[in-house]
Amino acid sequence: xxxxxxxxxxxxxxxxxxxxxxxxxxxxxxxxxxxxxxxxxxxxxxxxxxxxxxxxxxxxxxxxxxxxxxxxxxxxxxxxxxxxxxxxxxxxxxxxxxxxxxxxxxxxxxxxxxxxxxxxxxxxxxxxxxxxxxxxxxxxxxxxxxxxxxxxxxxxxxxxxxxxxxxxxxxxxxxxxxxxxxxxxxxxxxxxxxxxxxxxxxxxxxxxxxxxxxxxxxxxxxxxxxxxxxxxxxxxxxxxxxxxx
Amino acid sequence: xxxxxxxxxxxxxxxxxxxxxxxxxxxxxxxxxxxxxxxxxxxxxxxxxxxxxxxxxxxxxxxxxxxxxxxxxxxxxxxxxxxxxxxxxxxxxxxxxxxxxxxxxxxxxxxxxxxxxxxxxxxxxxxxxxxxxxxxxxxxxxxxxxxxxxxxxxxxxxxxxxxxxxxxxxxxxxxxxxxxxxxxxxxxxxxxxxxxxxxxxxxxxxxxxxxxxxxxxxxxxxxxxxxxxxxxxxxxxxxxxxxxx
Amino acid sequence: xxxxxxxxxxxxxxxxxxxxxxxxxxxxxxxxxxxxxxxxxxxxxxxxxxxxxxxxxxxxxxxxxxxxxxxxxxxxxxxxxxxxxxxxxxxxxxxxxxxxxxxxxxxxxxxxxxxxxxxxxxxxxxxxxxxxxxxxxxxxxxxxxxxxxxxxxxxxxxxxxxxxxxxxxxxxxxxxxxxxxxxxxxxxxxxxxxxxxxxxxxxxxxxxxxxxxxxxxxxxxxxxxxxxxxxxxxxxxxxxxxxxx
Amino acid sequence: xxxxxxxxxxxxxxxxxxxxxxxxxxxxxxxxxxxxxxxxxxxxxxxxxxxxxxxxxxxxxxxxxxxxxxxxxxxxxxxxxxxxxxxxxxxxxxxxxxxxxxxxxxxxxxxxxxxxxxxxxxxxxxxxxxxxxxxxxxxxxxxxxxxxxxxxxxxxxxxxxxxxxxxxxxxxxxxxxxxxxxxxxxxxxxxxxxxxxxxxxxxxxxxxxxxxxxxxxxxxxxxxxxxxxxxxxxxxxxxxxxxxx
Numbered sequence: 001x002x003x004x005x006x007x008x009x010x011x012x013x014x015x016x017x018x019x020x021x022x023x024x025x026x027x028x029x030x031x032x033x034x035x036x037x038x039x040x041x042x043x044x045x046x047x048x049x050x051x052x053x054x055x056x057x058x059x060x061x062x063x064x065x066x067x068x069x070x071x072x073x074x075x076x077x078x079x080x081x082x083x084x085x086x087x088x089x090x091x092x093x094x095x096x097x098x099x100x101x102x103x104x105x106x107x108x109x110x111x112x113x114x115x116x117x118x119x120x121x122x123x124x125x126x127x128x129x130x131x132x133x134x135x136x137x138x139x140x141x142x143x144x145x146x147x148x149x150x151x152x153x154x155x156x157x158x159x160x161x162x163x164x165x166x167x168x169x170x171x172x173x174x175x176x177x178x179x180x181x182x183x184x185x186x187x188x189x190x191x192x193x194x195x196x197x198x199x200x201x202x203x204x205x206x207x208x209x210x211x212x213x214x215x216x217x218x219x220x221x222x223x224x225x226x227x228x229x230x231x232x233x234x235x236x237x238x239x240x241x242x243x244x245x
Numbered sequence: 246x247x248x249x250x251x252x253x254x255x256x257x258x259x260x261x262x263x264x265x266x267x268x269x270x271x272x273x274x275x276x277x278x279x280x281x282x283x284x285x286x287x288x289x290x291x292x293x294x295x296x297x298x299x300x301x302x303x304x305x306x307x308x309x310x311x312x313x314x315x316x317x318x319x320x321x322x323x324x325x326x327x328x329x330x331x332x333x334x335x336x337x338x339x340x341x342x343x344x345x346x347x348x349x350x351x352x353x354x355x356x357x358x359x360x361x362x363x364x365x366x367x368x369x370x371x372x373x374x375x376x377x378x379x380x381x382x383x384x385x386x387x388x389x390x391x392x393x394x395x396x397x398x399x400x401x402x403x404x405x406x407x408x409x410x411x412x413x414x415x416x417x418x419x420x421x422x423x424x425x426x427x428x429x430x431x432x433x434x435x436x437x438x439x440x441x442x443x444x445x446x447x448x449x450x451x452x453x454x455x456x457x458x459x460x461x462x463x464x465x466x467x468x469x470x471x472x473x474x475x476x477x478x479x480x481x482x483x484x485x486x487x488x489x490x
Numbered sequence: 491x492x493x494x495x496x497x498x499x500x501x502x503x504x505x506x507x508x509x510x511x512x513x514x515x516x517x518x519x520x521x522x523x524x525x526x527x528x529x530x531x532x533x534x535x536x537x538x539x540x541x542x543x544x545x546x547x548x549x550x551x552x553x554x555x556x557x558x559x560x561x562x563x564x565x566x567x568x569x570x571x572x573x574x575x576x577x578x579x580x581x582x583x584x585x586x587x588x589x590x591x592x593x594x595x596x597x598x599x600x601x602x603x604x605x606x607x608x609x610x611x612x613x614x615x616x617x618x619x620x621x622x623x624x625x626x627x628x629x630x631x632x633x634x635x636x637x638x639x640x641x642x643x644x645x646x647x648x649x650x651x652x653x654x655x656x657x658x659x660x661x662x663x664x665x666x667x668x669x670x671x672x673x674x675x676x677x678x679x680x681x682x683x684x685x686x687x688x689x690x691x692x693x694x695x696x697x698x699x700x701x702x703x704x705x706x707x708x709x710x711x712x713x714x715x716x717x718x719x720x721x722x723x724x725x726x727x728x729x730x731x732x733x734x735x
Numbered sequence: 736x737x738x739x740x741x742x743x744x745x746x747x748x749x750x751x752x753x754x755x756x757x758x759x760x761x762x763x764x765x766x767x768x769x770x771x772x773x774x775x776x777x778x779x780x781x782x783x784x785x786x787x788x789x790x791x792x793x794x795x796x797x798x799x800x801x802x803x804x805x806x807x808x809x810x811x812x813x814x815x816x817x818x819x820x821x822x823x824x825x826x827x828x829x830x831x832x833x834x835x836x837x838x839x840x841x842x843x844x845x846x847x848x849x850x851x852x853x854x855x856x857x858x859x860x861x862x863x864x865x866x867x868x869x870x871x872x873x874x875x876x877x878x879x880x881x882x883x884x885x886x887x888x889x890x891x892x893x894x895x896x897x898x899x900x901x902x903x904x905x906x907x908x909x910x911x912x913x914x915x916x917x918x919x920x921x922x923x924x925x926x927x928x929x930x931x932x933x934x935x936x937x938x939x940x941x942x943x944x945x946x947x948x949x950x951x952x953x954x955x956x957x958x959x960x961x962x963x964x965x966x967x968x969x970x971x972x973x974x975x976x977x978x979x980x
Contacts, residue, residue: 029397049403273704521877648771688978
């Protein structure tokens, strides 16, 4: 409080207590807890409190999704890794609940196929809620199946795709679903996604586990990993990190 | 549907209709509307559907917040602009409701002052809800007053600050408050913030207009602009764009 | 502030200003706006700020949903009204956006039919989002089709049904979906429902307009009325009121 | 699917597969899990899955809030219980996290005092988030301190108070706050309140533990009980039950 304010206040006819008390800004300061200090990293480097799921060298954080134990067979080369068509999906060894996830992906520079057959892969959050990966640059398909859609559920707000062969980013904020002991859904999963920096999913409610056929429904589960889809196209990935929330 | 599936289904004893009908994935495709196609831009370039609030050349999108009409006096130089201490806050000519906002800022390389006196400015969303700008790198102050806080309300989840003299980013998703005709609050403002790419506010509810002294409360208003604060420190800004949601 | 506190504070070594200023409770009082005063009514009587959609006498607030103009043909008797099978759905003349809705319904005392064929009707919010009405007392059907479900979308958390011939209540809090100018969904509809006083839908996200076949999707629309379904069963209704939010 | 539909579809020129597959409503039925069956009770009787916190006979579910162990001294008489001024607050033995709570209260028929001094008590959710109880019938006080307010935080949307000496109800849906291991807030508490059946808090975010002086802040905690406030006025309570969510 500045002295001149107090004087003015008193001269204005207010009581000393009113003038004094109502001018202390300290009342609305909160000193505890203190937010943990982290290094935010950069476009190329994960934040210091993140778990790095791919460091450019190997797939030691991943296994085959077929059995959950055998090694991930996808191809690591030049600091990136690429779907090995026919080898099947891969998933992380570690499991997560609520999180912020950063992942970069690239569809083939040479266009092959069309619609869902062109540069198709997917990021399965908790191994079952698919954020679609697709070459959606000038590629017609159903809206809730293009890149950035919650597959077969929610279309992205805009199509912010880059072209074939270009690296693209997903920055994801995910809240896991919660369940009652009896298996009933307590609260659904929610997701916010920035695609190449552009908001495409704004706290979207997820209707259930992704289904290719039929409607999505929930089935009780706990923390789970991330799964990347082998859809037969050589889609590449790099710079993957996750921060538990 | 693949033929082999139909055969297998029939062999498994299901009726033709069951096998057929339950296997058509088209039922869950949604073709309309089609998300608008945009160019996402890059770290240096705004998305094609964004309104650029500073292009590196001039402050033609801004005015003095004192009267809302006279020119913004802050200093434009080398593609950035900097607070001119004592000239007062500036605000945008255009107004907004729900939006995604990208803004980059830099506190002085030479540390002067401490606590709230060091590299202080602020981004006032709708001219009244302050997302704090401060040099919070190794700088002790109250938690709900450090960089990334909703000032005097909600502290950031982590302190993801870069050092003095370094450019930092805020990526903001903002939902405006709504009011009833009688002035009562209908739904509060909500905000999600990535600071240097790290989630620090996760769909946080804003309690009301920022107050230095006393509690925050809401007062009915419509769409409004952004205000940047002159707190007496030469904080710089660049690459500001907003997408209406 | 009590005097003894001030004394103690001073004796503890704090400054007069600190002791004084930090103890004024007035700082967190908010006197404006003043919530409108209403009469809450009772179990039998609508709140004073509600729009009464059925007062026990006639269907003057309703029309046939076939053409939106011809009179609602359902049967009014003894202060209630009942579906006239084959006459078609009816809907309100007035339209609404966000609201609190109270409605009472009763399925026939004599059980006829089973599953979806037993005491079936529905409350279509905004004429398209169906909150299912069904005699679900000891009646097996799919979970997302029983009483209290958002039909074909979200099952109720519990089955709080009363028996055939008993009056039941729905207390509904509804937030309408919002759309962008280009037809894209901005935010989905949300619903909370108390069935006979028991919470069965807790801020549930609605996936889109109810579909008997296929998935629910959204199509841009503004404020709309309520529609009650003629599903061929003589379900009765009474005491319907709505408060705009 | 009805046969006539199939015929019509085929005649319209669609393929057999299209006509057939797109018309199976079973695809959107969800049969599992099955919502638990409960008896919803009545205005006088708790739902069958509720925990009854007062059955009209004794305060065996309550203890003094002073020490958390000694008996609650408030006065039980004629199926209700009443604050014993000076005896202090009471709280439940059991603890809760997310819940639906029903509680009935009555301020003295004879008006004594004014403003905050008239029929004042409070329901402290998780022993710290106060839903105000006050005789707000024709009684002027600050808006965020009247009946139905989240005390010193959020005013009710309307004043739905009944008069002195009349029984009033609160139906509350409460989501507990969640915290990170390091003490930081993960998600705030949220509350919906019907006062005498009228919506007065609509999924309101709670800013922190109620404070008489200064701003509300959060401090990490787990499940906790309900506390009822002895504010010196003989406010009465009855028919209290809670359902865990």
